Amino acid sequence: MEKLIGAAVIGQSGGPTSVINASALGAIEAALDSDVVTRVYGMANGIKGLLDDKLYIMDEEDRDELKLLKNTPSSALGSCRYKLKDPETDDTDYRRILEVFQKHNIRYFFYNGGNDSMDTCNKISKFMLKNGYPVRCMGIPKTIDNDLYGTDHCPGYASAAKYIATSTMEVYHDARVYDTGMITVLEIMGRNAGWLVASASIASYFGCGPDLVYLPEVDFDMEKFLADVKRIYAENGKVIVAVSEGIHDKDGKYISEYGSDLASSKDSFGHAQLGGLAATLANIVKKETGAKVRGIEFSLLQRCAAHMASATDVEESYAAGRAAALAAFEGKTDLMAGCVCERGENGYKFEIKLLPLEIVANTEKKIPLDWINEEGNGLNEKYIEYALPLIQGEAHPPFVNGVPRFAKLKKVLEK
Amino acid sequence: MEKLIGAAVIGQSGGPTSVINASALGAIEAALDSDVVTRVYGMANGIKGLLDDKLYIMDEEDRDELKLLKNTPSSALGSCRYKLKDPETDDTDYRRILEVFQKHNIRYFFYNGGNDSMDTCNKISKFMLKNGYPVRCMGIPKTIDNDLYGTDHCPGYASAAKYIATSTMEVYHDARVYDTGMITVLEIMGRNAGWLVASASIASYFGCGPDLVYLPEVDFDMEKFLADVKRIYAENGKVIVAVSEGIHDKDGKYISEYGSDLASSKDSFGHAQLGGLAATLANIVKKETGAKVRGIEFSLLQRCAAHMASATDVEESYAAGRAAALAAFEGKTDLMAGCVCERGENGYKFEIKLLPLEIVANTEKKIPLDWINEEGNGLNEKYIEYALPLIQGEAHPPFVNGVPRFAKLKKVLEK
Numbered sequence: 001m002e003k004l005i006g007a008a009v010i011g012q013s014g015g016p017t018s019v020i021n022a023s024a025l026g027a028i029e030a031a032l033d034s035d036v037v038t039r040v041y042g043m044a045n046g047i048k049g050l051l052d053d054k055l056y057i058m059d060e061e062d063r064d065e066l067k068l069l070k071n072t073p074s075s076a077l078g079s080c081r082y083k084l085k086d087p088e089t090d091d092t093d094y095r096r097i098l099e100v101f102q103k104h105n106i107r108y109f110f111y112n113g114g115n116d117s118m119d120t121c122n123k124i125s126k127f128m129l130k131n132g133y134p135v136r137c138m139g140i141p142k143t144i145d146n147d148l149y150g151t152d153h154c155p156g157y158a159s160a161a162k163y164i165a166t167s168t169m170e171v172y173h174d175a176r177v178y179d180t181g182m183i184t185v186l187e188i189m190g191r192n193a194g195w196l197v198a199s200a201s202i203a204s205y206f207g208c209g210p211d212l213v214y215l216p217e218v219d220f221d222m223e224k225f226l227a228d229v230k231r232i233y234a235e236n237g238k239v240i241v242a243v244s245e246g247i248h249d250k251d252g253k254y255i256s257e258y259g260s261d262l263a264s265s266k267d268s269f270g271h272a273q274l275g276g277l278a279a280t281l282a283n284i285v286k287k288e289t290g291a292k293v294r295g296i297e298f299s300l301l302q303r304c305a306a307h308m309a310s311a312t313d314v315e316e317s318y319a320a321g322r323a324a325a326l327a328a329f330e331g332k333t334d335l336m337a338g339c340v341c342e343r344g345e346n347g348y349k350f351e352i353k354l355l356p357l358e359i360v361a362n363t364e365k366k367i368p369l370d371w372i373n374e375e376g377n378g379l380n381e382k383y384i385e386y387a388l389p390l391i392q393g394e395a396h397p398p399f400v401n402g403v404p405r406f407a408k409l410k411k412v413l414e415k
Numbered sequence: 416m417e418k419l420i421g422a423a424v425i426g427q428s429g430g431p432t433s434v435i436n437a438s439a440l441g442a443i444e445a446a447l448d449s450d451v452v453t454r455v456y457g458m459a460n461g462i463k464g465l466l467d468d469k470l471y472i473m474d475e476e477d478r479d480e481l482k483l484l485k486n487t488p489s490s491a492l493g494s495c496r497y498k499l500k501d502p503e504t505d506d507t508d509y510r511r512i513l514e515v516f517q518k519h520n521i522r523y524f525f526y527n528g529g530n531d532s533m534d535t536c537n538k539i540s541k542f543m544l545k546n547g548y549p550v551r552c553m554g555i556p557k558t559i560d561n562d563l564y565g566t567d568h569c570p571g572y573a574s575a576a577k578y579i580a581t582s583t584m585e586v587y588h589d590a591r592v593y594d595t596g597m598i599t600v601l602e603i604m605g606r607n608a609g610w611l612v613a614s615a616s617i618a619s620y621f622g623c624g625p626d627l628v629y630l631p632e633v634d635f636d637m638e639k640f641l642a643d644v645k646r647i648y649a650e651n652g653k654v655i656v657a658v659s660e661g662i663h664d665k666d667g668k669y670i671s672e673y674g675s676d677l678a679s680s681k682d683s684f685g686h687a688q689l690g691g692l693a694a695t696l697a698n699i700v701k702k703e704t705g706a707k708v709r710g711i712e713f714s715l716l717q718r719c720a721a722h723m724a725s726a727t728d729v730e731e732s733y734a735a736g737r738a739a740a741l742a743a744f745e746g747k748t749d750l751m752a753g754c755v756c757e758r759g760e761n762g763y764k765f766e767i768k769l770l771p772l773e774i775v776a777n778t779e780k781k782i783p784l785d786w787i788n789e790e791g792n793g794l795n796e797k798y799i800e801y802a803l804p805l806i807q808g809e810a811h812p813p814f815v816n817g818v819p820r821f822a823k824l825k826k827v828l829e830k
Binding site: 012015016044045048072073074075078079080081162165166167169170171173174175176177178179202203206207208276279294296297298299300301303304305306307308310388391392393394396399401402403404406408 | 427430431459460463487488489490493494495496577580581582584585586588589590591592593594617618621622623691694709711712713714715716718719720721722723725803806807808809811814816817818819821823
């Protein structure tokens with residue numbers, strides 16, 4: 001196959017994670033070292049940077065500073081939540097992207113994100129193919145939500161899971177200091193899939209976790225929930241409940257909306273903005289039990305706590321970025337660098353698997369129902385078996401002067 | 416001086432910290448190894464365990480398991496918020512304590528806590544002296560609030576400060592991923608003293624922290640606050656605000672009560688229960704600016720995050736517990752193991768200083784006003800100089816199977 005020589009561009013999209021920059025680093029280093037790449041660009045704020053022709057020159061960055069990306073949380077290049085229109089309806093954005101590709105002779109396009117980003121990557125790839133512009137488009141998965149189809153797990157998930165499990169164990173200890181009754185409600189991210197809240201059950205597996213875990217995969221029944229809480233409270237005097245932000249009743253109504261009189265706002269993808277669930281549930285439980293109840297929202301901390309990342313996740317995230325780039329340089333396109341894993345007597349084995357973008361885009365992977373207990377308020381050993389290998393090893397940034405030293409990029413703009 | 420031979424008892428009181436167990440370990444190990452101590456007890460839930468004659472036998476614990484206390488958060492022996500009455504008014508509790516002391520021949524009493532606990536320790540000491548029962552009573556300071564008088568700083572503060580500074584730096588990165596406007600309000604503990612919220616300014620010192628920091632030491636002026644926020648938002652499009660839970664207006668009204676219609680509840684010391692400030696301020700700021708605003712409460716996590724403790728704090732906390740015990744065994748009583756520190760060209764020097772309990776009890780140490788900037792919305796270099804040496808070094812528990820391995824005590828009860 002003829003070598004495709006040109007510039008490479010990488011963008012980051014959607015909500016950040018602790019390790020999305022590790023994936024970016026994997027792709028950027030591979031591109032900087034490749035003999036088919038003439039220049040390496042980073043999109044300022046994802047696809048918006050491409051549309052605005054706002055590109056950072058990665059070749060200008062110090063290589064040692066770049067390496068710090070491996071343990072720097074959030075999206076170092078900036079992110080966006082911009083959704084491209086269907087090109088059949090309106091191809092303005094796609095024509096603009098083609099223009100920018102041509103201007104800088106961009107022949108490698110790497111997009112690092114979740115479902116929506118894989119869709120974006122796929123649409124751009126198809127448009128360029130149709131218009132006869134050779135460019136290799138590869139997706140690099142990223143999402144703490146772990147809801148991408150076709151891959152064993154997603155970079156970013158394990159670090160969030162490790163943080164949640166660790167913090168839950170710490171809260172468990174804190175919630176037990178007094179000999180008085182106490183009910184704690186932990187609110188954990190995850191709109192439609194329960195992967196994140198499930199990770200709290202890792203703490204339970206080690207004896208210091210929630211008594212009850214509620215996932216969006218199971219319709220939430222307030223009466224059953226209150227009965228569960230009251231029963232455990234009567235037995236132990238202490239209850240810890242972990243709930244996903246996305247739990248909803250059988251009619252699909254979010255529980256977070258139960259106590260809320262706030263007008264519901266929606267983000268640009270049409271997702272309802274969630275939040276305030278811990279407080280809502282805490283108020284309901286307090287009213288029903290008279291107990292001391294505390295609501296704790298892990299909030300943004302669960303997606304940016306690079307100081308408590310999974311070393312396994314960091315290495316796999318880097319590997320995914322690198323594999324996507326190398327595959328593109330070898331001529332592959334329209335794929336996402338997913339993974340297949342083995343878990344068993346011979347331990348855990350991770351391998352990159354390149355998947356067609358279209359089977360990943362816009363499909364959500366949820367927790368298998370047979371990983372959830374019969375009562376619908378906890379996970380069973382199948383989940384633990386799945387998750388435990390992913391959170392092994394502790395990764396963190398170098399600490400200088402008592403605080404983390406994160407990457408500071410120069411971000412030199414291409415003219 | 417004649418040697419006082421008998422049992423030693425240690426109790427933990429008040430809100431837990433990441434390192435209160437390190438202090439307990441310092442005292443317990445010193446007691447277990449002492450030739451004047453016949454038996455070492457831990458009070459189940461502080462002074463309440465003493466009143467109920469519910470004492471754990473520390474001699475029964477495995478010494479290696481005990482060592483894990485150094486990095487186990489929360490109060491391993493259990494805590495309480497029980498306030499002893501003034502013995503002049505009602506000496507029932509004191510007579511009961513004397514009874515339990517006599518029953519087990521307790522001659523060493525160590526109490527690990529904050530202001531209220533030092534007061535408890537002091538009152539018990541005075542009562543026993545008056546009643547001719549020889550017992551050495553020593554206080555071991557503990558509070559993330561750092562508000563104990565007479566000591567340079569308190570065990571527990573630095574670990575909370577390190578967690579807050581680190582998490583704030585991470586949130587700073589997360590809050591900057593989109594090119595759209597964003598205002599973030601961080602709610603940090605600290606009822607009357609601004610030590611904890613001040614630690615967020617360490618993140619600012621390293622370029623990744625809040626633009627504005629509000630402490631309870633300065634009356635909060637809503638109009639001035641909104642003007643500050645609007646000005647920075649207009650300049651940068653991003654604003655991070657760190658507020659202490661205890662900020663109040665010039666009339667003493669807590670800002671957390673501004674938007675709240677909840678009946679204010681009080682704890683057993685008569686302190687008003689605070690909370691919900693981040694959400695209250697976020698709502699006000701959103702209404703005033705129309706910007707996207709996010710409220711984040713660091714919540715319990717800031718006092719129990721042993722996975723991100725300050726190594727300096729862990730060592731000093733252990734040293735304080737040990738020093739208090741050794742001083743008692745040498746004949747001293749009625750003292751708290753505080754510290755004096757030097758900061759300067761020759762680096763940081765820490766030394767234990769034994770202080771009379773009565774000068775510590777019930778006095779709150781606040782942030783010196785000349786450490787706060789003229790605008791009253793930030794800290795100056797005097798605070799940084801003070802705090803930076805305290806957060807040096809990273810301590811964490813051993814990790815087994817991807818999660819922290821905390822101490823599991825047998826807690827064998829004395830009959």
